[in-house]
Amino acid sequence: MEQLLQNIIFPQSSALEGNYELFYLGGRGIYDMEQKKLRLADTSVTDFCSYMNSFSLIKWKEYTAVGPVRLVLELSGRGQVELVGYHLNIHSPVRQTFGVYDFDFADEQELDIPFPENGEMVIGFEIRALSDVTVYGGAWYGSYEEGQRRDVVLSIATTTMKKEDFITRNMAALKEDILDADDDMKENFYIHVVDNGRTLDAKAMNSWHLTVHPNKNTGGSGGYARGMIESLEQDPPATHVLLMDDDVTIQPESVRRTYHLLSYLRDEYKDSFISGAMLLYEEMQFQHEDVGAIRDACTLTSLKGLFDMTEKRSLLKNEEEGCGYGHRYAGWWYCCIPAHMIREKGLPLPLFIRFDDVEFGLRCKPKFVTMNGICIWHMGFAGKYNLAMDRYQMCRNPLVVDAVGSMPSTVNAPDYVRKAFRSELLKFNYNAAELILRAFKDFLRGPDFFQIDQGEKIIKENVQKNEKYQPMNNWPDIEVNFVEIYEDFDRKPLETLWYRITYNGQRLWPFGTLKKGMIPVFFSDVYQPGRYVGHDAMLAVNVDNRTAVERHMDKNRYRALKREWDQAYRYYRRNRSSIVKSYQDAKPYLVSTEFWKKYLEI
Structure with a gap:
């Protein structure tokens, strides 16, 4: 055959x-x-x-x-x-x-x-x-030999929030190339568009095997949960659910190849996730990631690194099995999941946004199937550091993942959050420290906190803490080397001792600064103590868009935040066992269809 x-x-x-x-x-x-x-x-x-x-x-x-x-x-x-x-x-x-x-x-x-x-x-x-x-x-x-073909019903579940141009263009491409074409897969192919923004014209878009579902804004977690539920409950039920981001450029051929792969997978790969690669929209020949991994330091990385896919060497290296990190996940910009794994392992945790795909991969522990040509194009993450996301969501959610038991034992999420809070105080980024503190305290509220539909409200509040960057020409007297700013400076032993004892001059130090002038530093969560030490003002520089923001020492804010953090962390250490138990007891319900239907009001 x-x-x-x-x-x-x-x-x-x-x-x-x-x-x-x-x-x-x-x-x-x-x-x-x-x-x-x-x-x-x-x-x-x-x-x-x-x-x-x-x-x-x-x-x-x-x-x-x-x-x-x-x-x-x-x-x-x-x-x-x-x-x-x-x-x-x-x-x-x-x-x-x-x-x-x-x-x-x-x-x-x-x-x-x-x-x-x-x-x-x-x-x-x-x-x-x-x-x-x-x-x-x-x-x-x-x-193939007769009898090797599997029966596959493939459903795309994509969630969108006011990204009408992307989603309508992608759906039109899938309709033209598959659903409205003479294609042998179209009878077994369905699309569910979960509209968190409720801005799409569902009546105009709905058609054969394509349905738009107006949804509460419950973030990516809620949108994908809704898409999974709709896929499992359609007639006929999906055998595989392909999660796809909204703000991507797709090739329908990638979906077709996914379908054909699923149709002939060997038995040892029937539980696998097909992980489509993310190529950079702004530099379209570069692959950012096909499979991700979590380091022991609780940071995320691409398993293979950046590849130029117009080069033969990259083309071949990309087809080798990635190594170096054992704890892996597939990004939900393009991730195809067997339906039986969803029924067995459950739906996403209600994290609203960020780390939900990581947790799901860590929970399921699947094999990952990747292949050249199965991909999407997505805007890269350089220059997009956002305190509301990167310092609240990306601190709170790993704590939850750790508490429910999905985090690898080698990863210490509480220690990661503690160090993140400390680093932001040392670089005088008090708004970031405040958001990390809020993330930690919200985690301490326990699993009941995540059963309340408040993700959108929290994001809107936290966005107010984002720093207001201005064009670099607002600081004509400060020299910034856009290449060397990534690098840290060496510290003398006495500087290191002073830095640690005084929290960079914020305590036990009534005197003036050790060094004069405002020091340029890299803007994101990169930690550069050699640059910070002894200065009472910093210019945080976003190299990608040539903007910056000033940060100044504020001993009063330091004392208030540090005091509140110490109280919260002491509470966590005293009650860690009961906190973890509450999350682990609640996990089966939080990932159940019963919970999500109630949460989504469907």
């Missing part, structure tokens, strides 16, 4: 066309977006062993029992197709060739090429034009 596994695709937007090397390399050609065909000039050589159009043989063989593979191309003109494959020799790509096939077509015709059996990581093809050549499309096909 033969199955179409991947289509050969071309960029379907001007932004992606500007990054055409994700689709093909070498001779650029001229792409007709309306007629969806690529014209290649005489004597040009175009390489389709690219991020979007190569065939990840190593992954298809690992995740499925695929047999012989063949390539079908729709072409006109005269030229040659050369079959190629690549593997890594430690870090260097090694190219192999598997034959050259001539074609000479006056009109559009199919060229059907069986790909020889081989052990390469990825395989692809190059077209050498011996006249003007037009490529109309093509596909990779794989062979």
Whole structure:
């Protein structure tokens, strides 16, 4: 039995066309977006062993029992197709060739090429034009034995909050390319748009297999919980739920490849999450992450690091199994979850926003399936430091995750929050310290606090604490090196001792500052004690958008915040066992359909 596994695709937007090397390399050609065909000039050589159009043989063989593979191309003109494959020799790509096939077509015709059996990581093809050549499309096909195909009902659950342009564009693309097309998956494909902002015209958007659900603004956690519930209760129920962010650019082909992967997964991968990669919207050739991990320091990281997906080395390294971190998760910008895992493990915790995807991955402990070409584009996070999110949500929520028992034992969330509070006091960022204190005290309120629908209210209050950055030219007399500002300075032993005893001059020190002038520092949660020591004023600089804000020592605010923190932390240490028990006892209810239906009022 033969199955179409991947289509050969071309960029379907001007932004992606500007990054055409994700689709093909070498001779650029001229792409007709309306007629969806690529014209290649005489004597040009175009390489389709690219991020979007190569065939990840190593992954298809690992995740499925695929047999012989063949390539079908729709072409006109005269030229040659050369079959190629690549593997890594430690870090260097090694190219192999598997034959050259001539074609000479006056009109559009199919060229059907069986790909020889081989052990390469990825395989692809190059077209050498011996006249003007037009490529109309093509596909990779794989062979499977009868009975290997699984019954799959795939449901997309995307939650949106006033991102109408993104969501309507993405839904239109999925409708055109899958639901309204002659596609064998469309009967088993559903879309649920959870509208937290209630700004979409549901009547206008609703159509066959696409439903908009107006929803309370319960954050990403509530939106995805609603999408999961709708997917599990649709008729027929989804076998897999694909969680997708709203402010992303998608390729419908990524969804199609996800569906075909699910249809032939080996038994050992039936519980796996398919984790689509996040590429940067502002630099579209760069992959930010496909699988994430949590460090022992309670910080999050990409498992593989930043890859330029127009380079062969990155293309191949990306198909290797990531290593170095054992505690992994899949970001919910594109994460496909088996429905039986949701029924078994439950719905998200009501964290409103941030860390809900991390907790779910840590709770389920799945294997992760990744593949070149299964991806979305999302705006990167550089320059987007936000106290309401990064100092309240990202301190409170790890404490909850730790208390319910999902956090790895090597990760000490309370110690992370304690150090975060201390670092903000030392850099005179009192608003940030206040939000961390609020996060800690709200956590101490126990699980009942999270059963109250107040996430939007909390965010609105906390946003008022965000610093007001101004253009850098407001400080013409302060010299800022935008490269070196990432670096810290060395401290002398006596400076370190003074810094620790006096909390950088905020206690037990009635004298003036040790150093004169305002010191430039990096703006986010980066800790630079060598820069801070001895100064009573700092200029926090956002390098990405060339803005800054002043921070000044305020001993009264320091004393008030420190006193309140010490009281709260003493309470936590005395009552830790009972606090943790209350969260663990409440967890089954907090992730249940019963709780979420009541919370969402559905």
